[in-house]
Ligand code: FES
């Protein structure tokens with residue numbers, strides 16, 4: 008979990024979302040439905056977006072889980088986090104952790120996505136505030152910065 | 159004057175913590191020994207409660223308290239005139255989802271199990287699920303108050319003689335429209351945590367837009383002195399009006415905390431959020447306008463029928479709003495408004511972004527489009543020629559202080575190439591146009607009082623740090639950041655030097671809440687006042703030290719210096735220390751109350767505002783005649799925001815408004831099963847809303863008019879830009895395929911129905927055909943302001 012090992016004993020019926028929020032106190036992962044419909048609870052499992060409200064920890068033994076709390080690098084915001092803050096992509100912020108992580112999975116897989124590809128990658132994440140435009144702008148900007156950094 | 163902070167696309171002060179997961183929303187709070195609450199809700203739309211037996215639930219291990227309506231008998235409601243809600247229903251339930259009992263237990267599973275053990279015996283009553291039914295079945299009463307059987311409120315107002323106006327018109331047209339109800343669907347489900355200390359003090363953390371009104375409701379229902387109650391609005395994960403009422407669950411957790419002596423948390427499920435609702439009222443509308451041959455409006459008569467759902471909520475205000483703002487866009491010399499809000503056995507409606515004005519705006523702007531076509535007039539020019547003047551008073555006594563609508567229209571018409579496209583694109587492609595107006599805060603508070611609507615307190619630390627205290631609630635619109643920008647501008651420091659403490663009834667001066675687009679204007683003015691007081695002290699101290707006249711000083715970039723000789727100056731922190739030594743502890747307050755409105759008639763309280771924002775919008779669509787599917791290709795929208803405090807935030811508000819307007823225009827609708835009153839789609843999957851894939855490109859134009867009542871001239875941006883979107887879509891659909899869908903949402907089925915009707919030789923119109931006949935009360939006849947008393951008659 009975010010680069011740390013967590014031996015945990017939890018009831019088998021608890022979802023990953025519940026274990027993250029209630030047992031590990033990682034409340035950065037949000038929930039808007041707990042039915043797999045909104046994307047707010049997205050975390051990365053081995054780099055792939057997973058809806059934590061539908062995942063059971065017992066199925067994830069030994070896998071690498073990244074939540075929004077694990078995204079900062081050495082106390083510095085990830086390029087996606089700074090781009091979201093700069094571009095107005097965060098209004099109420101409730102969708103933000105899930106969207107940032109979905110975007111990270113996309114950029115790790117495809118460093119130079121088109122706007123359409125970004126929209127497709129985020130189509131499972133609802134945002135009621137922004138109309139998505141500044142979110143797409145932010146992902147584009149973060150992508151550009153990450154490419155610059157690599158070269 | 160050039161600004162340092164105002165007008166810059168700075169990040170919000172709370173944006174990064176929201177990106178790192180650090181921000182604590184209500185459901186993120188965990189307190190030691192905390193219990194979890196669940197509410198049992200009625201499965202019936204209308205029923206009498208015969209008996210409730212909670213003994214089995216109480217006996218369940220892990221259950222700490224079970225309460226029913228008997229424990230909370232005092233009624234409440236947001237408006238003093240509609241105190242019709244119970245935190246838990248004692249005798250009667252009025253919609254599926256009405257709260258009946260509540261449980262506090264060690265965890266949510268036990269609480270849910272306990273709910274299953276509560277036995278309620280209901281006696282079913284006939285459920286009235288449509289407006290027509292509720293008006294017809296007068297023997298069944300949902301409430302025992304109001305202006306008639308199942309009639310919550312009836313309004314009839316006439317300004318000038320409309321019949322005389324119609325008689326003088328060359329052309330009179332009537333239309334009927336329907337705007338479906340929709341819900342806010344905030345991403346965060348409502349949540350609240352209550353704690354009751356041995357000192358008899360209650361603290362409630364809640365995802366609310368209106369902590370001040372929650373404070374009042376808690377005091378009333380719980381019977382505690384208000385001074386012993388502290389309400390803290392946690393960062394709100396989306397509101398849009400849906401978290402503006404005091405809610406049953408807030409009162410219930412507070413009561414449970416008092417009974418158990420332990421903190422109690424409640425988080426609504428998504429399904430509960432759909433039932434708790436308070437969203438857009440479904441409104442049926444009739445509109446009649448008389449015009450001269452050139453389109454000049456001579457008189458207008460509007461009727462609206464609001465399906466209010468089971469409780470009052472903000473409904474009386476909503477009903478007035480469906481008739482108040484028509485006059486603020488175009489010059490209307492004679493105006494009559496009749497409105498009725500009806501109770502039905504469905505989740506209560508309330509304020510949603512635009513509060514009662516998107517519905518009549520849709521009707522008005524489509525109606526004007528039809529009139530322009532009938533008279534073969536350019537729909538843009540017809541509107542443009544009769545825009546209101548500023549300053550002026552409307553026929554219903556609303557004061558317009560600034561209006562940038564002409565500039566808005568010109569920008570979008572030019573950028574979109576509207577004139578080259580209108581009625582000229584190939585079949586299936588079309589453009590539509592609409593304008594709108596919204597208020598920057600209501601002129602009157604919700605309960606009558608003479609106190610400020612907004613207060614700000616500022617303190618300066620010896621290190622130069624500044625803390626701003628204000629009761630306002632950041633619901634994502636950026637109100638905390640706006641406070642920081644404004645104070646930074648006045649004091650000449652940077653937003654990052656400022657800590658903003660908001661929405662805590664113990665710590666912060668009252669602000670009435672995040673509703674009616676009031677926050678930037680009202681808290682902004684209060685913040686300017688407080689900051690200017692402090693700047694005077696700093697300048698006085700600095701002037702003495704620097705030996706420069708005060709008037710010559712300037713505050714900028716964390717320095718206070720001589721404008722004539724910028725080298726001669728002091729650090730902000732140094733100036734603060736000098737001022738503290740000279741004047742004592744540094745603090746100042748500012749407050750704001752809107753200017754008094756000149757309207758003096760019953761109903762004049764709804765509509766006045768310190769200022770009105772204006773928007774104009776062009777939308778281009780592609781309609782697939784095979785599937786009926788409407789694709790919005792592009793949106794051009796201009797918004798007169800008075801002054802841009804932060805362009806990125808203003809554009810974000812416009813994007814969000816356009817998004818929500820498109821959802822309401824094309825897909826969003828609260829629908830219920832007939833007879834049962836069950837929500838047909840209480841999930842985010844079934845309740846359709848636009849995803850990133852449906853969101854078109856939006857080109858924004860920000861128009862500045864420097865409003866005299868706004869902080870730095872600013873007006874609202876959070877709600878107004880939604881309003882022109884649905885009518886612009888409807889007008890564009892007509893331009894594309896010649897079908898008038900006078901009923902929102904414009905679904906593929908309705909488009910296909912219109913096309914079929916056209917193919918069979920019909921008009922292709924889809925929409926309501928009649929309005930219920932009602933005995934309207936005699937109108938209150940209001941003498942218009944002097945400038946409208948002598949209105950031009952038929953041109954001679
Ligand atoms: S909470 Fe998991 S998808 Fe909504």
Ligand code: FES
Pocket residue numbers: 096097098099100101102103133134135136137345395396634
């Ligand atoms: S920012 Fe509020 S839901 Fe996305």
